[in-house]
Amino acid sequence: MAYKDEKLNEEKVFKDPVHRYVHVRDRVIWDLIGTPEFQRLRRVKQLGTSYTTFHGAEHSRFNHSLGVYEIVRRIINNFENRPNWNEDERLLCLAAALLHDLGHGPFSHSFEKVFKLDHEDFTRKIILGDTGVNAILRRVDDNFPHKVAEVINKTYENKLVVSLISSQIDADRMDYLQRDAYFTGVSYGHFDMERILRVMRPMEDQVVVKESGMHAVEDYIMSRYQMYWQVYFHPVTRSAEVILTKILHRAKELYENQYSFYLEPYHFTSFFAGEVDLQDYLKLDENVVMYYFQIWKDEIDPVLSDLCKRFVDRHLFKYVEFNPNQQMSEWMELHKLFQKAGIDPDYYLVVDSSSDLPYDFYRPGEEGERLPIHLLRPNGELKELSRQSDIVESISGKKRTDHKLYFPKDLIEGLSNRSKTKKRILEILYG
Amino acid sequence: MLNNHAKLVRFFSQCEEVVGRKRLQKMIYILKKAGYPFEERYEFHFYGPYSEELTLRVEELCNLGFLNETHEKKSNYHQYRYSLTEGGEEFLTHYEDMPFKDMTEHIHNMNEESSRFLELVSTMLYFDQLSRDECEEKVRAVKKKMNYTDDELQQAWSFIDRLLN
Incomplete structure (x- = not known):
C-alpha cells in the first residue's frame, strides 16, 4: 500500500x-x-x-x-x-x-x-x-x-x-x-461550530455556508468581535508585548555595540546579526528565551536588566489613552521631559496602536479587496454575509482602532517630589 | 512613534486621491517592492497580495482625522476614496526629517493603470523569486479567472522593469 x-x-x-x-x-x-x-x-x-x-x-x-x-x-x-x-x-x-x-x-x-x-x-x-x-x-x-x-x-x-x-x-x-x-x-468566543460545519458547502473557489446557517455564522462573527476587544487587544497584554519588544531591541543594540554580556547570548547572535538560518530558528523556543531573560535580569546594563525584571516578574508599564491628532505636541514634550528625568524615552515611552497587533475583524470590504463570507441561497445564488445579516452589518462599520501610551509609572513616581519635571510629566499623563 | 502611519500619510500627500481600497493595497505593495520602506506585512489572498495591517492603519488614519474616506454604494459592493486632510498635513510636519524618496512618478504611473493591471503586477512581484516563465505559469494558475493575455503579461513585465530600474 x-x-x-x-x-x-x-x-x-x-x-x-x-x-x-x-x-x-x-x-x-x-x-x-x-x-x-x-x-x-x-x-x-x-x-x-x-x-x-x-x-x-x-x-x-x-x-x-x-x-x-x-x-x-x-x-x-x-x-x-x-x-x-x-x-x-x-x-x-x-x-x-x-x-x-x-x-x-x-x-x-x-x-x-x-x-x-x-x-x-x-x-x-x-x-x-x-x-x-x-x-x-x-x-x-x-x-x-x-x-x-x-x-x-x-x-x-x-x-x-x-x-x-x-x-x-x-x-x-x-x-x-x-x-x-x-x-x-x-x-465570549463560543458559537455553534457543529452547525456551521454541517452547512458548509464546497464551491469552485471557496467554502460557502448555506443561508439556513446564517445565525450560526452571525454568532461566530460576534464571538470574533468580542474576543478581539476583550482578549486580543487587551491593554495589559499589550503592555507586556511592548516591554518584550523593547527587551529585544535593547539586547540587539547592546550586541551591536559590542557589549559584553554576562552570559554570551549564543541562541540570539544570528538574530542580532540578521543571519538567522533554519537550525538557529528551530533552537530558539520560549523556554530558551525566558531563560535568557532570567539571566539578563542581573545584567549590568540598567535598561536591559530593568526591562527583563518587568517582563519576568510582571511589573508592567501603565498606560493612558492617546490621541495622536490632539496630543502630538504633548508627546514631543513628554519625550524631552523623560530625557531630562534620565528615563530613556526610546525604551520607556511607547505609543502602541491597534494596527500593531496581528488580528483582524470581519470585513466585507470592496470588490476584489478580500474575499468575504458568502451565503448560499436555495436558488444557488451567493450573497455576501453583511448584505443579509443586520447584526453583521452593524458591527462591520464600527470604529475599531485605538492608541495607547505606555510608560513606567513607578519610575516617574520615584522622581523627587520637588522636581518640576515630575510634576509636568504627571500633569500631561493624568491631566 | 507612529512612523509607519507617517509613511502612509507621506504617500497620500503625494497623491491627489486614491480611488479604491484594492488599488491602494496594490499601490503600496508595488512601492514596497520598489524599495520604499513601508512595513505593512502582506500575505497572498484571493485577489493577490493583501495587507490587513494596511487596512487597519488606514482605518486608524481616518479615525484620527488625517485621511478623508468617502464611499459610494455600487450594485454589490462599496467603493472607497481617500484623500489627505489638513490634520494629516499638520501631522506630517512632525516627520519632516523622515528619509523617504519621492514617490510621485511611480504614483503617477500607477494611477495611469487599471486596478486589474495593478493586481497583475503585484501578483507577479509576489512571485519574483521564480523565473519569468515559472512566474507567468504561476500567475495564470492562481489568476485563472482573470484570463490575462500575453500582451498584458508583457506590459506588466515592462512596467516592472521600469519600476525596478
Missing part, C-alpha cells in the same frame, strides 16, 4: 478540551505529529504575552494545530461525495491544516517586528528544507512538500483547499476563537 494511503491499525485519539477528541487514522499525519519540528510547537504559546492578563492562557501552538487539523478533518468528512470536492486532496488539506503554524517562533509577533522575520517564510523553509517534516512529506511524493507549502502560503491553485485553512471563516479561526476562550476563561 502506498504510504499516502496507509492507515494506523487502530485510530489514535488525543483528548482535547475544545473538540473533546482529535482523531488520527492516517499514518502520514501520525508521523508528522511525531517530528521534532512539530513537537517544538509545544514550547511556543498560542497567545504570546496574554498569559500576563489571563493566567490560563498558557496553551500552545501544538494544541491549536491539532485543533485546526481536527476541524478540517470534520469539514472534509462532510464534503465527501459532494460536487466540487476532490477526495484526492484530502491528505493535502489535513497535512496543511496540521502544519499551518509550523514556522511560528517564540513570541513571534515581537520577534518578527524586531528582527524583520516572517513566520510564513520559516514555515516554508521547515516544509521544504532538510527536516523531519520534509522527509515524511516527501515519502508521499516528491512534489507533496511543495504542495503543502503552497496551500499554507495561499498560492495553491485550488482556492477551495486554501479557503479551508485561510479565509474569513476557516478552520484556523474557528479553532483559535474557541480554544482561546476556553483557556482565557472568558465567556
